[in-house]
Amino acid sequence: MTDMMDTSANAPRRTSLKGNSALVARRKRRERLLMGVGLGAILIAFTVLFILVASLVSTGYTAFVQTQVTLDVHVDPAEISEEQLPRGGFQNVLTRSVLDLLPDADPETDLRAVRGILSNGAQFALRDQVAADPSLIGQTITLTVPLSDPYDQLNKGNINRDTPESERRLNDQAVVWFDQLDQAGRISTPFNWALFTNADSRFPELAGLKGALVGSFWVLFICFAVSFPVGIGAAIYLEEFAPKNRVSDFIEVNINNLAAVPSVVFGLLALAVFLNWFGLPRSAPFVGGLTLALMTMPTIIIATRAALKAVPPSIREAALGLGASKQQVVFGHVLPLAMPGILTGTIIGLAQALGETAPLLLIGMNAFITSAPTSPFDASTALPTQIFIWADSPERGFVSRTSAAILVLLGFLVIMNALAIYLRNRFERRW
Amino acid sequence: MTLTAFLILLVLAVTGYVMNRRAASALTADGTRLHSLTHFHGLYALLTVLVPVFVLICLFLILETPIINAMVMAGLPDGALDGLDTGGQQLVLAEIRSISRGRVFGTPEDWKLAAADRLVALYGWFDILLIVTVIALSLAILLFTRRRVAAEFRARQASEKIVTGLMVACSLIAILTTIGIVFALVFEAWRFFQMVPLTDFLFGANWEPQIPIREDQIAAEGAFGWLPVILGTIVISFVALFIATPIGLLSAIYLNEFAPHRIRAIVKPVLEILAGVPTVVYGFFAILVVAPALRGAGAELGVPISPNTALAAGGVMGIMLIPFISSFADDALTAVPRSLRDGSLALGATRGETMLKVLFPAAIPGIVGGVLLAVSRAIGETMIVVMAAGLMAKLTINPLDSVTTVTVQIVTLLIGDTAFDNPKTLAAFALGLMLFIITLGINVLALRIVRKYREIYD
Known part of the structure; x- marks a missing residue:
């Protein structure tokens, strides 16, 4: 086709497309190239997602089990007496029962090293058991307690036995001891319930997510309790009642802009207004929930307005025609029909709020707190801030704990999004 | 205690709903034709009690702690705060608060113990004040709404007006958030620019925010x-x-x-x-x-x-x-x-x-x-x-x-x-x-x- 312009040639030009087959082939090749590059771009995104999940699973799965050792503990009345409870030489008693299992360990010189085999939390487990039942004093009881982090990592294969002793966290003697315990059938690796029933701890083998889970629950609860009614109220007013004037335009622009304000700015707002001016408590899930509510509100307003818009005018007209007032139409007919869409948007907004970290850092929800909060006004962490704290901790055990916490967080997000999709498919009506 | 206040409010509001609805039903039973459905008479009572008292409780919660803090600090003996800057005063307050929660470290001075007692007593008084105010105000409003139940009372319009007001308030929160962000940032940044000139901030090529916290500390100037x-x-x-x-x-x-x-x-x-x-x-x-x-x-x-x-x-x-x-x-x-x-x-x-x-x-x-x-x-x-x-x-x-x-x-x-x-x-x-x-x-x-x-x- 392009050659038609060439008038200098005398011979009649062939106008068949066949003559341009080389050109067509080149153009087709270019198209395939574009297709290939596009597919490649998607593959890159997929690969990264795969690496992300794979690295989290491969480092995190070991934290879902915990290495434990079963000991025959003689609760020695010389160390532990009923009058002194809950004080007593629980650690000495435990160390002695480990020494009994290790024939070649010297009770004098190796005492410290053998004590290090057990987790620091072991003595408290024994203490609580004896304190609950003082008649155990003088008896021999069977007790299963967690091992300390280095031995836990050795059992899970995170410490390589082939690395030279000087570069390993455990010396050869420690490895031998561990193998002796293992051969005696004392080592077990059950599911790590402590990950969900313990709060945070300095010791990785004892650290759990309970405080973070309870904290996140309160944060989300407050966030929902504030943002859901306020968001729906604002959306109904703007969509159904507000006169179309400068003021409602201004509110609309405002809401769209709020949705794009960086989350850390909301943290600054919370710090200056909620904590500094109103004097609300620091690190409290109540303040975290309020802050996230301000961030979630635009999402809910936008979703609610879309859901209200999707309800056909015939519904409104029918209700109006039967003599209902404008508010009766909205609250009695339009709102119930729009509810599935509103709930879907709300759940997605809450899922975003659950993963939000930066504003919570600024209001101090990254404190080290070893007990779960009992009310939304107690100092607490939340799941994402707990991940941030653990990611900062240098101990090896916290790496797998961090990945495990992330997997738990992602699990919750998947559940919430699945719920949103289910609601959308099950209840949303197409008109 | 706050929870109790909210519960009392809720119970009284529901009582108002039931009461007014019953009263309206009684009127219809007599054969009177009401302007609004009985349900709206109830709703009107519910909303008129709920909204103002709820706002009151929230205001109380926000203001309670700052007021009590100020009262405790003002009640300290003369000279106790001499020579302390804002941070030092905050520390004293924090110590008094932790004593009042039963966490005593070392042996605090007597005036601190007295202040802690005063703090606990003040919280007690404020709680009683809150409950009494909530009950009194709710009952007063209930009485007022109960007297308005009548055949010609436009209860639907009245309650719809309140609902519209609530929805406007909800939309205003979006604006308030923006105003809050701008105001908080500008206010604190303005205080910063009083200490550090704006031109130094905008055109300076050095960012070393570590500054001495105490007078005698050796650190960079910032x-x-x-x-x-x-x-x-x-x-x-x-x-x-x-x-x-x-x-x-x-x-x-x-x-x-x-x-x-x-x-x-x-x-x-x-x-x-x-x-x-x-x-x-x-x-x-x-x-x-x-x-x-x-x-x-x-x-x-x-x-x-x-x-x-x-x-x-x-x-x-x-x-x-x-x-x-x-x-x-x-x-x-x-x-x-x-x-x-x-x-x-x-x-x-x-x-x-x-x-x-x-x-x-x-x-x-x-x-x-x-x-x-x-x-x-x-x-x-x-x-x-x-x-x-x-x-x-x-x-x-x-x-x-x-x-x-x-x-x-x-x-x-x-x-x-x-x-x-x-x-x-x-x-x-x-x-x-x-x-x-x-x-x-x-x-x-x-x-x-x-x-x-x-x-x-x-």
């Missing part, structure tokens, strides 16, 4: 020039956009024009997953996988790569932005009228040529809007850079080096520090104000471009 910080932000955002823009655009082109329906049905949700991953997870991914991999690659090639290289933070941020850009570009391409595509194909252009020479140029405004929004996100993104970028501000544009960003500085300056009287903490608000202005400007620009472009075809 320098607050934000140029290296904003430069670091630009470097990391540039790296992120350098990765996200081509990948995002190309995948949008493929999805929009070439992908079979089945592939599209799989790829779109997967990209949404990528968008839904919390940023703290991306941050951990950057320090767990990407940064060590980059350092290893650098060691192989003999290039020194900093452990906190901007490449790691920027790269991971780019991954986070891929779905953002791709969905924006996909929408923009879909919005191009069908006629343009059909015309181009009818003239013999291949689908690739149609995409690159017709659809893509037509969609450019929408795509640019999307990329601009991605830029604003990259600048405001916090957790990835807090975890993976550096803390030291350096005036460099080398992405292999460690740089810091505005958001990193905001978070590190404010973590674990609550004293609002020194330039170190207030500097975070000045940075926050700049961040807010920049992102707001970009957002407004992007939305304007997107809107203007839509007007052409609609």
Whole structure:
């Protein structure tokens, strides 16, 4: 086709497309190239997602089990007496029962090293058991307690036995001891319930997510309790009642802009207004929930307005025609029909709020707190801030704990999004 | 105690509903024709009790602690606070509060113990005051509404007026939030600029916010020039956009024009997953996988790569932005009228040529809007850079080096520090104000471009 312009040639030009087959082939090749590059771009995104999940699973799965050792503990009345409870030489008693299992360990010189085999939390487990039942004093009881982090990592294969002793966290003697315990059938690796029933701890083998889970629950609860009614109220007013004037335009622009304000700015707002001016408590899930509510509100307003818009005018007209007032139409007919869409948007907004970290850092929800909060006004962490704290901790055990916490967080997000999709498919009506 | 107050309010409000509804029903039983349905008479009572008393309780909760604190501090013996600055006074107050909760460390002075007792007593009195006020006010309003039940009372209009008022209040919260953000940032930043001149902040090339906390402490004087910080932000955002823009655009082109329906049905949700991953997870991914991999690659090639290289933070941020850009570009391409595509194909252009020479140029405004929004996100993104970028501000544009960003500085300056009287903490608000202005400007620009472009075809 392009050659038609060439008038200098005398011979009649062939106008068949066949003559341009080389050109067509080149153009087709270019198209395939574009297709290939596009597919490649998607593959890159997929690969990264795969690496992300794979690295989290491969480092995190070991934290879902915990290495434990079963000991025959003689609760020695010389160390532990009923009058002194809950004080007593629980650690000495435990160390002695480990020494009994290790024939070649010297009770004098190796005492410290053998004590290090057990987790620091072991003595408290024994203490609580004896304190609950003082008649155990003088008896021999069977007790299963967690091992300390280095031995836990050795059992899970995170410490390589082939690395030279000087570069390993455990010396050869420690490895031998561990193998002796293992051969005696004392080592077990059950599911790590402590990950969900313990709060945070300095010791990785004892650290759990309970405080973070309870904290996140309160944060989300407050966030929902504030943002859901306020968001729906604002959306109904703007969509159904507000006169179309400068003021409602201004509110609309405002809401769209709020949705794009960086989350850390909301943290600054919370710090200056909620904590500094109103004097609300620091690190409290109540303040975290309020802050996230301000961030979630635009999402809910936008979703609610879309859901209200999707309800056909015939519904409104029918209700109006039967003599209902404008508010009766909205609250009695339009709102119930729009509810599935509103709930879907709300759940997605809450899922975003659950993963939000930066504003919570600024209001101090990254404190080290070893007990779960009992009310939304107690100092607490939340799941994402707990991940941030653990990611900062240098101990090896916290790496797998961090990945495990992330997997738990992602699990919750998947559940919430699945719920949103289910609601959308099950209840949303197409008109 | 607050919970009790709310419960009492709820019970009284429901009582009001039942009472007024019954009264209205009694009227209809007599054969009177009411203006409003009995239900609205009940609703009117419920709302008139609930709304004002609820607001009262909230106000009380907000004001309670500051007032009690002020009363306790004012009641301290003369001379107890002599020579203490704001921070010292806060410490005394915190100690009194912890004593009042039964946590006594050492042997506090007698006046502190007395103040703690006073604090506990005041809280007790305030609780009683709250409960009494709630009950009295609710009952008074109940009585008032009960007397208004009559055949001609327009209960529906009255309660609908209250509901409309509530909805207006809800929409005003959105504006209040914006005003709150602007006011908090401007107020604290203004205090900062009283200590550090604006020109030093805007044009200074040194960012060393560590300042002596005590008089006798030896530390740097502190320098607050934000140029290296904003430069670091630009470097990391540039790296992120350098990765996200081509990948995002190309995948949008493929999805929009070439992908079979089945592939599209799989790829779109997967990209949404990528968008839904919390940023703290991306941050951990950057320090767990990407940064060590980059350092290893650098060691192989003999290039020194900093452990906190901007490449790691920027790269991971780019991954986070891929779905953002791709969905924006996909929408923009879909919005191009069908006629343009059909015309181009009818003239013999291949689908690739149609995409690159017709659809893509037509969609450019929408795509640019999307990329601009991605830029604003990259600048405001916090957790990835807090975890993976550096803390030291350096005036460099080398992405292999460690740089810091505005958001990193905001978070590190404010973590674990609550004293609002020194330039170190207030500097975070000045940075926050700049961040807010920049992102707001970009957002407004992007939305304007997107809107203007839509007007052409609609």
